[in-house]
Amino acid sequence: MKLIQHSREKLHTALVSNSQTVAKLYSKYTEDERRLLEEGLHPGEPGSLFKPITVHSDSDWILAHPEEPQDFETFYTDPYRRTPNADHSTMYLQTIGSFGEVGAQTDQYVEWLRDYCQAFFYGLSVKLLPAVSVAETGCSFRVNSNSHNLQILTGDLLRFLEKRKPTDAFCIVGITMIDLYPRNSWNFVFGQASLSMGMGVFSFARYDDNFYTRSYAGRLKKQIQTKPGAYSVFEGYYTPPITSTLLLRSCKTMTHEIGHMFGLKHCQWMNCVMQGSNHLEESDRRPMDFCPICLHKLHVSVGFQIAERYKALLRWLEEEPASRPELESATSLSFVKPTEAFQTSKLWLRRCLDILEKR
Numbered sequence: 001m002k003l004i005q006h007s008r009e010k011l012h013t014a015l016v017s018n019s020q021t022v023a024k025l026y027s028k029y030t031e032d033e034r035r036l037l038e039e040g041l042h043p044g045e046p047g048s049l050f051k052p053i054t055v056h057s058d059s060d061w062i063l064a065h066p067e068e069p070q071d072f073e074t075f076y077t078d079p080y081r082r083t084p085n086a087d088h089s090t091m092y093l094q095t096i097g098s099f100g101e102v103g104a105q106t107d108q109y110v111e112w113l114r115d116y117c118q119a120f121f122y123g124l125s126v127k128l129l130p131a132v133s134v135a136e137t138g139c140s141f142r143v144n145s146n147s148h149n150l151q152i153l154t155g156d157l158l159r160f161l162e163k164r165k166p167t168d169a170f171c172i173v174g175i176t177m178i179d180l181y182p183r184n185s186w187n188f189v190f191g192q193a194s195l196s197m198g199m200g201v202f203s204f205a206r207y208d209d210n211f212y213t214r215s216y217a218g219r220l221k222k223q224i225q226t227k228p229g230a231y232s233v234f235e236g237y238y239t240p241p242i243t244s245t246l247l248l249r250s251c252k253t254m255t256h257e258i259g260h261m262f263g264l265k266h267c268q269w270m271n272c273v274m275q276g277s278n279h280l281e282e283s284d285r286r287p288m289d290f291c292p293i294c295l296h297k298l299h300v301s302v303g304f305q306i307a308e309r310y311k312a313l314l315r316w317l318e319e320e321p322a323s324r325p326e327l328e329s330a331t332s333l334s335f336v337k338p339t340e341a342f343q344t345s346k347l348w349l350r351r352c353l354d355i356l357e358k359r
Contacts, residue, residue: 011043015040036049062276080195081263084301090166091170092126112337116313123304136160137157148220149179153181158194177203179205199261208246259274267293269291
């Protein structure tokens with residue numbers, strides 16, 4: 001394992017900037033907010049809230065896809081980055097294909113994702129669009145030659161989302177339980193975003209703990225030849241069971257992809273939800289939230305009190321399920337949000353609030 005660590009001076013420049021004009025933005029934070037952000041100047045030291053990036057193999061994203069680090073100044077002065085405004089301030093989620101067999105539970109699952117997104121991008125509105133079938137997207141699809149599961153083409157999905165995008169949208173994000181591929185030469189992709197158009201799509205399929213085993217229920221039992229327009233193969237197709245781990249991984253991927261739409265590039269500075277990932281193990285190593293440099297980028301784009309954002313995330317983790325008759329009518333069941341896998345994040349948020357509120 002290799003650690004990627006930057007000097008305190010380099011991290012300070014990446015966070016604050018040497019430009020006096022840009023540095024003025026940092027001076028607007030309260031003393032407690034600066035104390036929190038400056039925890040990132042010594043990642044990995046005893047007691048620090050933030051950790052350096054760990055590289056476990058040559059297949060990890062940071063080695064396989066070298067990128068120029070994006071500091072705050074580079075982000076802020078990028079003329080092409082997109083920022084929400086009064087006319088485009090809503091984020092939309094579009095479900096594609098089946099999300100499971102139990103309608104009420106899967107409806108609740110999508111609501112959990114919406115609510116998490118609302119807390120994570122605190123200050124913006126997040127809405128759900130009516131679900132669509134794979135056939136309605138008109139997308140191309142294939143059978144993966146390695147895993148023998150169905151996959152749908154991200155480019156086609158992005159074009160579909162472009163047509164569905166409401167006029168007041170800051171962005172629109174497609175979510176699906178079906179595996180994705182970006183082009184024929186790629187094995188798969190967790191998600192893909194079009195930054196300039198404010199669109200993205202991502203899949204939960206590979207978050208099933210059994211996906212990479214021969215017992216994975218999504219493997220096709222017999223060889224089939226896919227034909228354009230023959231969408232009947234998706235009828236009754238397997239969807240992963242809703243677990244705490246699935247919810248955790250889905251929240252991370254969703255917020256990572258949306259982060260790109262604000263102009264945030266893959267984080268090269270420290271352990272952060274904006275790190276790239278080539279495989280599930282690497283994705284699981286990412287934390288739930290931003291490092292200070294990426295948080296500073298989001299803050300200048302949206303504007304919020306950092307403590308209020310963390311409180312909203314903590315409420316999402318700790319709140320009791322609200323009564324939702326429209327979701328319970330079919331089964332008379334109330335589904336408890338499975339947050340067992342979020343315990344590390346919950347403790348981390350409390351530590352952040354301790355600093356921000358001097359408890």
